[in-house]
Amino acid sequence: MRDALHLRQPRAVIKGDVVRRASTFLAGFALRLAPIGLLALIWHGLVQGFDIPSRLMPGPLEVAGRIYTGLFVDADLWLHLWLTFKSTFAGFALGSVLAIALGSVLAMNRKLELLVYPLVVLIQAVPKVAIAPLVLLWLGFDARSTITLVALICFFPAFVGAFVGVRSTPAVLLDLFQTLKASGLKTYLHCSLPNAAGSIAAGLQVGWGFALVGCVVMEFIMGMGGAGFLIDNSANALDTVTAVAAMVLLGVLGYIGGGVLSGIRRRIVFWEGDRPQ
Template identity: 40%
Template sequence: MTRLFPPLVTLVLILGAWQFATGPGGLPSYLLPAPWPVAWAIWDGLVGGAFWPHLGFTLTATLTGFAIGSVSAILVGALVAESRLFERFVYPYLVAIQAMPKVALAPLILVWFGFGLASKVVLVALICFFPLLVNTITGIRGADRDLVEMARSFSRSPAFVFLHVKLPAAAPGIMAGLQIGIVLALIGAIVGEFVASDRGVGYLIGSATVNMNVTAMFAGVLVLAAVGMAGSAIIRALHRRVVFWEADPRLPPPSEG
Protein backbone atom coordinates (compact mmCIF):
# COMPACT_ATOMS: atom_id res chain seq x y z
CA MET A 1 0.00 0.00 0.00
CA THR A 2 2.88 2.39 0.67
CA ARG A 3 3.97 1.95 -2.96
CA LEU A 4 0.47 2.24 -4.42
CA PHE A 5 -0.72 5.22 -2.40
CA PRO A 6 1.43 8.01 -3.98
CA PRO A 7 0.58 7.04 -7.60
CA LEU A 8 -3.12 6.79 -6.70
CA VAL A 9 -3.04 10.28 -5.15
CA THR A 10 -1.39 11.61 -8.32
CA LEU A 11 -4.03 9.85 -10.45
CA VAL A 12 -6.86 11.39 -8.44
CA LEU A 13 -5.30 14.85 -8.80
CA ILE A 14 -4.88 14.41 -12.57
CA LEU A 15 -8.48 13.23 -12.98
CA GLY A 16 -9.73 16.12 -10.84
CA ALA A 17 -7.80 18.67 -12.89
CA TRP A 18 -9.00 17.01 -16.09
CA GLN A 19 -12.62 17.13 -14.96
CA PHE A 20 -12.26 20.76 -13.88
CA ALA A 21 -10.70 21.72 -17.24
CA THR A 22 -13.63 20.18 -19.13
CA GLY A 23 -16.36 21.44 -16.80
CA PRO A 24 -18.69 24.41 -17.36
CA GLY A 25 -16.75 27.25 -18.93
CA GLY A 26 -13.81 24.97 -19.66
CA LEU A 27 -12.39 23.51 -22.82
CA PRO A 28 -14.87 22.25 -25.45
CA SER A 29 -15.23 18.50 -25.91
CA TYR A 30 -13.78 18.58 -29.44
CA LEU A 31 -10.48 19.70 -27.91
CA LEU A 32 -10.48 17.82 -24.62
CA PRO A 33 -13.23 15.33 -23.78
CA ALA A 34 -14.30 14.80 -20.18
CA PRO A 35 -12.83 11.80 -18.31
CA TRP A 36 -16.05 9.81 -18.05
CA PRO A 37 -16.82 9.59 -21.79
CA VAL A 38 -13.24 8.45 -22.35
CA ALA A 39 -13.56 5.86 -19.57
CA TRP A 40 -16.82 4.64 -21.10
CA ALA A 41 -15.20 4.37 -24.56
CA ILE A 42 -12.40 2.23 -23.07
CA TRP A 43 -14.89 0.07 -21.15
CA ASP A 44 -17.13 -0.37 -24.17
CA GLY A 45 -14.18 -1.26 -26.42
CA LEU A 46 -12.78 -3.81 -23.98
CA VAL A 47 -16.04 -5.40 -22.84
CA GLY A 48 -17.59 -5.28 -26.30
CA GLY A 49 -14.47 -6.89 -27.76
CA ALA A 50 -13.75 -4.23 -30.39
CA PHE A 51 -10.34 -3.38 -28.87
CA TRP A 52 -8.98 -6.89 -28.44
CA PRO A 53 -8.07 -7.82 -32.06
CA HIS A 54 -6.31 -4.47 -32.54
CA LEU A 55 -4.60 -4.67 -29.15
CA GLY A 56 -3.48 -8.22 -29.90
CA PHE A 57 -1.97 -7.12 -33.22
CA THR A 58 -0.08 -4.25 -31.56
CA LEU A 59 1.19 -6.48 -28.74
CA THR A 60 2.31 -9.17 -31.17
CA ALA A 61 4.32 -6.66 -33.22
CA THR A 62 5.73 -5.05 -30.08
CA LEU A 63 6.81 -8.22 -28.29
CA THR A 64 8.13 -9.99 -31.38
CA GLY A 65 10.16 -7.00 -32.52
CA PHE A 66 11.34 -6.36 -28.96
CA ALA A 67 12.56 -9.95 -28.61
CA ILE A 68 14.37 -9.91 -31.97
CA GLY A 69 15.91 -6.49 -31.38
CA SER A 70 16.99 -7.30 -27.81
CA VAL A 71 18.61 -10.64 -28.62
CA SER A 72 20.39 -9.11 -31.62
CA ALA A 73 21.59 -6.15 -29.55
CA ILE A 74 23.02 -8.37 -26.80
CA LEU A 75 24.81 -10.65 -29.27
CA VAL A 76 26.23 -7.82 -31.37
CA GLY A 77 27.11 -5.83 -28.24
CA ALA A 78 29.04 -8.79 -26.85
CA LEU A 79 30.96 -9.15 -30.13
CA VAL A 80 31.78 -5.43 -30.23
CA ALA A 81 32.87 -5.40 -26.59
CA GLU A 82 35.04 -8.50 -26.94
CA SER A 83 36.57 -7.86 -30.36
CA ARG A 84 38.21 -4.56 -31.26
CA LEU A 85 38.55 -5.78 -34.85
CA PHE A 86 34.82 -6.45 -35.12
CA GLU A 87 34.14 -3.03 -33.60
CA ARG A 88 36.29 -1.24 -36.17
CA PHE A 89 34.55 -3.01 -39.06
CA VAL A 90 30.91 -2.86 -37.87
CA TYR A 91 30.27 -0.24 -35.18
CA PRO A 92 30.44 2.88 -37.42
CA TYR A 93 27.70 1.43 -39.61
CA LEU A 94 25.55 0.59 -36.60
CA VAL A 95 25.81 4.24 -35.53
CA ALA A 96 24.90 5.34 -39.05
CA ILE A 97 21.79 3.14 -39.02
CA GLN A 98 20.80 4.51 -35.63
CA ALA A 99 21.24 8.08 -36.89
CA MET A 100 18.67 7.50 -39.62
CA PRO A 101 15.19 8.66 -38.51
CA LYS A 102 13.07 5.53 -38.21
CA VAL A 103 9.96 7.43 -39.31
CA ALA A 104 11.75 8.20 -42.57
CA LEU A 105 12.72 4.53 -42.93
CA ALA A 106 9.16 3.32 -42.29
CA PRO A 107 7.92 3.75 -45.91
CA LEU A 108 10.97 1.89 -47.23
CA ILE A 109 10.42 -0.91 -44.71
CA LEU A 110 6.82 -1.14 -45.86
CA VAL A 111 7.95 -1.52 -49.47
CA TRP A 112 10.36 -4.31 -48.53
CA PHE A 113 8.26 -6.22 -45.99
CA GLY A 114 4.69 -5.36 -46.95
CA PHE A 115 1.82 -3.82 -45.01
CA GLY A 116 1.31 -6.71 -42.58
CA LEU A 117 2.92 -7.73 -39.32
CA ALA A 118 6.45 -8.23 -40.68
CA SER A 119 7.08 -4.54 -41.40
CA LYS A 120 5.99 -3.54 -37.88
CA VAL A 121 8.24 -6.17 -36.33
CA VAL A 122 11.26 -4.95 -38.33
CA LEU A 123 10.59 -1.33 -37.37
CA VAL A 124 10.23 -2.24 -33.68
CA ALA A 125 13.45 -4.27 -33.73
CA LEU A 126 15.38 -1.36 -35.29
CA ILE A 127 14.07 1.16 -32.78
CA CYS A 128 14.82 -0.84 -29.63
CA PHE A 129 18.17 -2.24 -30.87
CA PHE A 130 20.64 0.59 -30.29
CA PRO A 131 19.92 1.57 -26.64
CA LEU A 132 20.42 -2.01 -25.51
CA LEU A 133 23.49 -2.36 -27.72
CA VAL A 134 25.20 0.60 -26.04
CA ASN A 135 24.27 -0.62 -22.56
CA THR A 136 25.61 -4.09 -23.33
CA ILE A 137 28.94 -2.78 -24.62
CA THR A 138 29.35 -0.40 -21.68
CA GLY A 139 28.44 -3.06 -19.13
CA ILE A 140 30.80 -5.72 -20.50
CA ARG A 141 33.72 -3.32 -20.80
CA GLY A 142 32.99 -1.97 -17.32
CA ALA A 143 33.58 -5.34 -15.65
CA ASP A 144 35.99 -5.31 -12.70
CA ARG A 145 39.46 -5.76 -14.20
CA ASP A 146 40.76 -7.35 -10.99
CA LEU A 147 38.09 -10.05 -11.17
CA VAL A 148 38.87 -10.66 -14.82
CA GLU A 149 42.60 -10.99 -14.16
CA MET A 150 41.98 -13.24 -11.15
CA ALA A 151 39.83 -15.59 -13.27
CA ARG A 152 42.51 -15.68 -15.94
CA SER A 153 45.21 -16.36 -13.36
CA PHE A 154 43.31 -19.55 -12.46
CA SER A 155 43.55 -20.58 -16.15
CA ARG A 156 39.86 -20.06 -16.78
CA SER A 157 38.79 -20.05 -20.42
CA PRO A 158 37.65 -16.84 -22.16
CA ALA A 159 34.13 -18.28 -22.32
CA PHE A 160 34.14 -18.83 -18.54
CA VAL A 161 35.40 -15.29 -17.92
CA PHE A 162 32.71 -13.87 -20.18
CA LEU A 163 29.81 -15.87 -18.72
CA HIS A 164 30.78 -15.68 -15.05
CA VAL A 165 32.51 -12.29 -14.74
CA LYS A 166 31.73 -9.94 -17.61
CA LEU A 167 28.10 -10.87 -18.31
CA PRO A 168 27.01 -10.55 -14.64
CA ALA A 169 28.76 -7.17 -14.53
CA ALA A 170 26.79 -6.08 -17.60
CA ALA A 171 23.46 -7.46 -16.33
CA PRO A 172 22.29 -4.22 -14.61
CA GLY A 173 22.97 -2.19 -17.75
CA ILE A 174 21.30 -4.79 -19.96
CA MET A 175 18.18 -4.80 -17.80
CA ALA A 176 18.11 -0.99 -17.87
CA GLY A 177 18.37 -1.13 -21.66
CA LEU A 178 15.49 -3.61 -21.78
CA GLN A 179 13.35 -1.25 -19.74
CA ILE A 180 14.04 1.55 -22.22
CA GLY A 181 13.58 -0.80 -25.15
CA ILE A 182 10.11 -2.06 -24.18
CA VAL A 183 8.75 1.49 -24.27
CA LEU A 184 10.50 2.27 -27.54
CA ALA A 185 9.16 -0.99 -28.98
CA LEU A 186 5.59 0.09 -28.34
CA ILE A 187 6.32 3.45 -29.98
CA GLY A 188 7.77 1.68 -33.02
CA ALA A 189 4.71 -0.52 -33.42
CA ILE A 190 2.39 2.49 -33.27
CA VAL A 191 4.51 4.42 -35.79
CA GLY A 192 4.31 1.48 -38.17
CA GLU A 193 0.54 1.31 -37.76
CA PHE A 194 0.22 5.04 -38.35
CA VAL A 195 2.13 4.81 -41.62
CA ALA A 196 0.11 1.95 -43.11
CA SER A 197 -2.00 -0.69 -41.43
CA ASP A 198 -5.56 -1.97 -41.24
CA ARG A 199 -5.17 -3.30 -37.69
CA GLY A 200 -3.73 -2.23 -34.36
CA VAL A 201 -4.34 0.44 -31.75
CA GLY A 202 -2.42 2.94 -33.89
CA TYR A 203 -4.84 2.22 -36.73
CA LEU A 204 -7.79 2.89 -34.37
CA ILE A 205 -6.28 6.21 -33.29
CA GLY A 206 -5.63 7.17 -36.93
CA SER A 207 -9.20 6.32 -37.91
CA ALA A 208 -10.52 8.36 -34.98
CA THR A 209 -8.34 11.27 -36.12
CA VAL A 210 -9.88 11.19 -39.60
CA ASN A 211 -13.36 11.18 -38.06
CA MET A 212 -12.40 13.86 -35.48
CA ASN A 213 -13.50 11.48 -32.70
CA VAL A 214 -11.35 12.93 -29.93
CA THR A 215 -12.89 10.65 -27.29
CA ALA A 216 -11.82 7.53 -29.20
CA MET A 217 -8.36 9.04 -29.71
CA PHE A 218 -7.96 9.59 -25.98
CA ALA A 219 -9.22 6.08 -25.28
CA GLY A 220 -6.60 4.57 -27.59
CA VAL A 221 -3.82 6.69 -26.14
CA LEU A 222 -4.74 5.74 -22.56
CA VAL A 223 -4.86 2.04 -23.48
CA LEU A 224 -1.36 2.37 -24.92
CA ALA A 225 -0.20 4.17 -21.78
CA ALA A 226 -1.51 1.31 -19.65
CA VAL A 227 0.25 -1.25 -21.85
CA GLY A 228 3.52 0.69 -21.63
CA MET A 229 3.28 0.94 -17.84
CA ALA A 230 2.58 -2.79 -17.57
CA GLY A 231 5.55 -3.65 -19.79
CA SER A 232 7.87 -1.40 -17.82
CA ALA A 233 6.66 -2.91 -14.53
CA ILE A 234 7.31 -6.44 -15.81
CA ILE A 235 10.85 -5.55 -16.85
CA ARG A 236 11.48 -3.93 -13.43
CA ALA A 237 10.25 -7.09 -11.71
CA LEU A 238 12.57 -9.19 -13.90
CA HIS A 239 15.39 -6.79 -13.07
CA ARG A 240 14.94 -7.46 -9.35
CA ARG A 241 14.88 -11.22 -9.97
CA VAL A 242 17.75 -11.46 -12.45
CA VAL A 243 20.11 -8.92 -10.87
CA PHE A 244 19.37 -10.16 -7.36
CA TRP A 245 22.83 -9.20 -6.08
CA GLU A 246 22.31 -5.51 -6.85
CA ALA A 247 21.72 -3.45 -3.72
CA ASP A 248 18.28 -1.88 -3.29
CA PRO A 249 18.86 1.92 -3.36
CA ARG A 250 15.96 2.41 -0.94
CA LEU A 251 17.71 0.43 1.79
CA PRO A 252 20.33 1.97 4.11
CA PRO A 253 23.92 0.79 3.64
CA PRO A 254 25.01 -2.06 5.91
CA SER A 255 26.63 -0.98 9.14
CA GLU A 256 30.27 -1.82 9.76
CA GLY A 257 31.32 -3.86 12.73
Protein backbone atom coordinates in the same frame (compact mmCIF):
# COMPACT_ATOMS: atom_id res chain seq x y z
CA MET B 1 0.68 -24.91 28.07
CA ARG B 2 4.25 -23.97 27.35
CA ASP B 3 4.26 -26.15 24.20
CA ALA B 4 1.08 -24.51 22.95
CA LEU B 5 2.51 -21.05 23.57
CA HIS B 6 5.70 -22.06 21.81
CA LEU B 7 3.73 -23.21 18.77
CA ARG B 8 1.65 -20.06 18.62
CA GLN B 9 4.61 -17.71 18.59
CA PRO B 10 5.93 -18.54 15.10
CA ARG B 11 2.40 -18.25 13.66
CA ALA B 12 2.04 -14.81 15.17
CA VAL B 13 5.39 -13.79 13.75
CA ILE B 14 4.46 -15.13 10.30
CA LYS B 15 1.08 -13.39 10.41
CA GLY B 16 2.71 -10.13 11.41
CA ASP B 17 5.22 -10.44 8.59
CA VAL B 18 2.42 -11.09 6.07
CA VAL B 19 0.48 -8.07 7.32
CA ARG B 20 3.58 -5.91 7.13
CA ARG B 21 4.36 -7.00 3.58
CA ALA B 22 0.75 -6.47 2.50
CA SER B 23 0.63 -2.98 4.02
CA THR B 24 3.94 -2.08 2.36
CA PHE B 25 2.67 -3.30 -1.01
CA LEU B 26 -0.62 -1.41 -0.69
CA ALA B 27 1.19 1.76 0.38
CA GLY B 28 3.55 1.51 -2.62
CA PHE B 29 0.64 0.79 -4.96
CA ALA B 30 -1.30 3.79 -3.65
CA LEU B 31 1.78 5.98 -4.03
CA ARG B 32 2.09 4.94 -7.67
CA LEU B 33 -1.59 5.62 -8.36
CA ALA B 34 -1.62 9.02 -6.66
CA PRO B 35 -0.01 10.96 -9.58
CA ILE B 36 -2.39 9.28 -12.03
CA GLY B 37 -5.39 10.22 -9.89
CA LEU B 38 -4.12 13.80 -9.60
CA LEU B 39 -3.68 14.01 -13.37
CA ALA B 40 -7.24 12.73 -13.88
CA LEU B 41 -8.58 15.37 -11.46
CA ILE B 42 -6.70 18.16 -13.25
CA TRP B 43 -7.94 16.84 -16.60
CA HIS B 44 -11.55 16.78 -15.33
CA GLY B 45 -11.21 20.26 -13.84
CA LEU B 46 -9.86 21.76 -17.05
CA VAL B 47 -12.57 20.18 -19.21
CA GLN B 48 -15.33 21.31 -16.87
CA GLY B 49 -13.84 24.70 -16.00
CA PHE B 50 -13.27 25.81 -19.58
CA ASP B 51 -16.39 24.02 -20.86
CA ILE B 52 -14.42 22.20 -23.58
CA PRO B 53 -16.68 20.32 -26.02
CA SER B 54 -16.40 16.54 -26.02
CA ARG B 55 -15.51 16.53 -29.71
CA LEU B 56 -12.32 18.43 -28.85
CA MET B 57 -11.37 16.89 -25.50
CA PRO B 58 -13.58 14.38 -23.69
CA GLY B 59 -13.47 14.15 -19.92
CA PRO B 60 -11.82 11.28 -18.02
CA LEU B 61 -15.16 9.73 -17.04
CA GLU B 62 -16.27 9.61 -20.67
CA VAL B 63 -12.96 8.10 -21.72
CA ALA B 64 -13.11 5.57 -18.88
CA GLY B 65 -16.58 4.50 -20.02
CA ARG B 66 -15.33 4.05 -23.58
CA ILE B 67 -12.40 1.98 -22.34
CA TYR B 68 -14.72 -0.26 -20.32
CA THR B 69 -17.01 -0.76 -23.31
CA GLY B 70 -14.13 -1.33 -25.70
CA LEU B 71 -12.42 -3.86 -23.47
CA PHE B 72 -15.23 -5.80 -21.81
CA VAL B 73 -18.39 -5.28 -23.91
CA ASP B 74 -17.68 -4.71 -27.61
CA ALA B 75 -13.99 -5.73 -27.35
CA ASP B 76 -13.07 -3.50 -30.29
CA LEU B 77 -10.37 -1.68 -28.32
CA TRP B 78 -9.08 -4.98 -26.97
CA LEU B 79 -8.57 -6.43 -30.45
CA HIS B 80 -6.56 -3.44 -31.64
CA LEU B 81 -4.54 -3.22 -28.41
CA TRP B 82 -3.74 -6.95 -28.55
CA LEU B 83 -2.47 -6.58 -32.12
CA THR B 84 -0.23 -3.70 -31.03
CA PHE B 85 1.08 -5.67 -28.07
CA LYS B 86 1.93 -8.74 -30.17
CA SER B 87 3.86 -6.75 -32.76
CA THR B 88 5.61 -4.65 -30.12
CA PHE B 89 6.64 -7.63 -28.02
CA ALA B 90 7.90 -9.62 -31.02
CA GLY B 91 9.97 -6.71 -32.34
CA PHE B 92 11.22 -5.84 -28.85
CA ALA B 93 12.34 -9.41 -28.19
CA LEU B 94 14.07 -9.71 -31.58
CA GLY B 95 15.83 -6.36 -31.35
CA SER B 96 16.89 -6.87 -27.72
CA VAL B 97 18.39 -10.31 -28.28
CA LEU B 98 20.37 -9.13 -31.31
CA ALA B 99 21.46 -5.98 -29.48
CA ILE B 100 22.73 -7.81 -26.40
CA ALA B 101 24.57 -10.37 -28.52
CA LEU B 102 26.23 -7.80 -30.78
CA GLY B 103 27.03 -5.39 -27.95
CA SER B 104 28.68 -8.16 -25.94
CA VAL B 105 30.73 -9.40 -28.89
CA LEU B 106 31.99 -5.92 -29.79
CA ALA B 107 32.85 -5.16 -26.17
CA MET B 108 35.06 -8.26 -25.98
CA ASN B 109 36.70 -7.85 -29.40
CA ARG B 110 38.51 -4.55 -29.99
CA LYS B 111 39.22 -5.12 -33.70
CA LEU B 112 35.63 -6.07 -34.44
CA GLU B 113 34.46 -3.02 -32.50
CA LEU B 114 36.51 -0.71 -34.74
CA LEU B 115 34.89 -2.26 -37.81
CA VAL B 116 31.25 -2.58 -36.73
CA TYR B 117 30.58 0.07 -34.09
CA PRO B 118 30.69 3.03 -36.54
CA LEU B 119 28.14 1.23 -38.74
CA VAL B 120 25.80 0.73 -35.78
CA VAL B 121 26.02 4.42 -34.88
CA LEU B 122 25.45 5.39 -38.52
CA ILE B 123 22.32 3.26 -38.78
CA GLN B 124 21.07 4.62 -35.46
CA ALA B 125 21.49 8.20 -36.72
CA VAL B 126 19.08 7.59 -39.61
CA PRO B 127 15.48 8.48 -38.54
CA LYS B 128 13.50 5.26 -38.44
CA VAL B 129 10.39 6.99 -39.75
CA ALA B 130 12.36 7.79 -42.90
CA ILE B 131 13.13 4.14 -43.58
CA ALA B 132 9.63 2.88 -42.73
CA PRO B 133 8.45 3.15 -46.39
CA LEU B 134 11.49 1.15 -47.50
CA VAL B 135 10.76 -1.53 -44.91
CA LEU B 136 7.20 -1.76 -46.25
CA LEU B 137 8.53 -1.98 -49.80
CA TRP B 138 10.96 -4.77 -48.91
CA LEU B 139 8.82 -6.84 -46.55
CA GLY B 140 5.24 -5.98 -47.53
CA PHE B 141 2.19 -4.71 -45.68
CA ASP B 142 2.10 -7.26 -42.89
CA ALA B 143 3.39 -7.93 -39.39
CA ARG B 144 6.94 -8.56 -40.61
CA SER B 145 7.40 -4.88 -41.48
CA THR B 146 6.12 -3.73 -38.08
CA ILE B 147 8.27 -6.21 -36.18
CA THR B 148 11.36 -5.23 -38.19
CA LEU B 149 10.94 -1.50 -37.59
CA VAL B 150 10.24 -2.07 -33.89
CA ALA B 151 13.40 -4.17 -33.64
CA LEU B 152 15.45 -1.42 -35.30
CA ILE B 153 14.07 1.26 -32.99
CA CYS B 154 14.58 -0.60 -29.70
CA PHE B 155 17.96 -2.04 -30.76
CA PHE B 156 20.28 0.79 -29.75
CA PRO B 157 19.40 1.21 -26.02
CA ALA B 158 19.96 -2.48 -25.32
CA PHE B 159 23.08 -2.49 -27.50
CA VAL B 160 24.63 0.41 -25.58
CA GLY B 161 23.68 -1.18 -22.26
CA ALA B 162 25.34 -4.46 -23.19
CA PHE B 163 28.41 -2.82 -24.72
CA VAL B 164 29.07 -0.44 -21.82
CA GLY B 165 28.28 -3.07 -19.19
CA VAL B 166 30.56 -5.74 -20.62
CA ARG B 167 33.32 -3.23 -21.36
CA SER B 168 33.22 -1.96 -17.75
CA THR B 169 33.96 -5.38 -16.26
CA PRO B 170 36.77 -4.87 -13.69
CA ALA B 171 40.15 -5.97 -15.01
CA VAL B 172 40.86 -7.72 -11.71
CA LEU B 173 37.97 -10.11 -12.27
CA LEU B 174 39.00 -10.77 -15.85
CA ASP B 175 42.55 -11.52 -14.74
CA LEU B 176 41.20 -13.89 -12.10
CA PHE B 177 39.17 -15.85 -14.65
CA GLN B 178 42.18 -15.90 -16.98
CA THR B 179 44.33 -17.25 -14.15
CA LEU B 180 41.78 -19.99 -13.57
CA LYS B 181 42.02 -20.79 -17.30
CA ALA B 182 38.31 -20.20 -17.87
CA SER B 183 37.14 -20.18 -21.46
CA GLY B 184 35.89 -17.02 -23.11
CA LEU B 185 32.29 -18.24 -22.90
CA LYS B 186 32.54 -19.04 -19.19
CA THR B 187 34.20 -15.70 -18.51
CA TYR B 188 31.36 -13.95 -20.29
CA LEU B 189 28.55 -15.92 -18.62
CA HIS B 190 29.94 -15.83 -15.09
CA CYS B 191 31.77 -12.52 -15.04
CA SER B 192 31.06 -10.02 -17.84
CA LEU B 193 27.33 -10.70 -18.24
CA PRO B 194 26.50 -10.35 -14.51
CA ASN B 195 28.52 -7.14 -14.46
CA ALA B 196 26.53 -5.82 -17.45
CA ALA B 197 23.12 -7.03 -16.23
CA GLY B 198 22.19 -3.72 -14.63
CA SER B 199 22.96 -1.58 -17.67
CA ILE B 200 21.32 -4.12 -19.98
CA ALA B 201 18.16 -4.03 -17.90
CA ALA B 202 18.14 -0.21 -18.02
CA GLY B 203 18.54 -0.33 -21.80
CA LEU B 204 15.65 -2.77 -22.09
CA GLN B 205 13.39 -0.49 -20.07
CA VAL B 206 14.17 2.44 -22.37
CA GLY B 207 13.80 0.22 -25.43
CA TRP B 208 10.28 -0.87 -24.47
CA GLY B 209 9.01 2.69 -24.74
CA PHE B 210 10.76 3.13 -28.08
CA ALA B 211 9.27 -0.16 -29.28
CA LEU B 212 5.72 1.05 -28.64
CA VAL B 213 6.42 4.27 -30.54
CA GLY B 214 7.79 2.35 -33.51
CA CYS B 215 4.80 0.01 -33.59
CA VAL B 216 2.30 2.88 -33.51
CA VAL B 217 4.17 4.70 -36.30
CA MET B 218 3.96 1.63 -38.53
CA GLU B 219 0.27 1.22 -37.73
CA PHE B 220 -0.28 4.86 -38.74
CA ILE B 221 1.42 4.20 -42.08
CA MET B 222 -0.01 0.76 -42.82
CA GLY B 223 -3.59 1.44 -41.70
CA MET B 224 -4.36 -2.25 -41.19
CA GLY B 225 -5.22 -2.44 -37.50
CA GLY B 226 -3.70 -1.80 -34.12
CA ALA B 227 -3.90 1.08 -31.65
CA GLY B 228 -2.09 3.45 -34.02
CA PHE B 229 -4.58 2.73 -36.80
CA LEU B 230 -7.46 3.18 -34.36
CA ILE B 231 -6.19 6.58 -33.19
CA ASP B 232 -5.70 7.82 -36.76
CA ASN B 233 -9.02 6.45 -37.99
CA SER B 234 -10.96 7.80 -34.99
CA ALA B 235 -9.39 11.26 -35.28
CA ASN B 236 -10.33 11.42 -38.96
CA ALA B 237 -13.89 10.41 -38.06
CA LEU B 238 -13.98 13.07 -35.27
CA ASP B 239 -14.42 10.30 -32.70
CA THR B 240 -12.19 11.96 -30.12
CA VAL B 241 -13.36 9.74 -27.28
CA THR B 242 -12.09 6.58 -28.98
CA ALA B 243 -8.83 8.25 -30.02
CA VAL B 244 -8.09 9.44 -26.48
CA ALA B 245 -9.13 6.07 -25.03
CA ALA B 246 -6.66 4.31 -27.35
CA MET B 247 -3.90 6.74 -26.32
CA VAL B 248 -4.63 6.12 -22.64
CA LEU B 249 -4.47 2.37 -23.18
CA LEU B 250 -1.13 2.76 -24.96
CA GLY B 251 0.16 4.67 -21.95
CA VAL B 252 -1.07 1.93 -19.64
CA LEU B 253 0.59 -0.71 -21.82
CA GLY B 254 3.88 1.19 -21.72
CA TYR B 255 3.61 1.64 -17.95
CA ILE B 256 2.86 -2.04 -17.32
CA GLY B 257 5.68 -3.15 -19.61
CA GLY B 258 8.12 -0.86 -17.85
CA GLY B 259 6.91 -2.09 -14.47
CA VAL B 260 7.35 -5.73 -15.45
CA LEU B 261 10.89 -5.07 -16.69
CA SER B 262 11.66 -3.15 -13.50
CA GLY B 263 10.41 -6.07 -11.40
CA ILE B 264 12.49 -8.54 -13.40
CA ARG B 265 15.50 -6.28 -12.93
CA ARG B 266 15.04 -6.25 -9.15
CA ARG B 267 14.78 -10.04 -9.12
CA ILE B 268 17.72 -10.81 -11.39
CA VAL B 269 20.11 -7.95 -10.60
CA PHE B 270 19.57 -8.37 -6.85
CA TRP B 271 23.17 -7.49 -5.98
CA GLU B 272 22.65 -3.84 -6.90
CA GLY B 273 20.82 -3.29 -3.62
CA ASP B 274 17.28 -2.48 -2.62
CA ARG B 275 15.34 0.18 -4.48
CA PRO B 276 12.27 2.08 -3.36
CA GLN B 277 9.16 0.05 -3.98
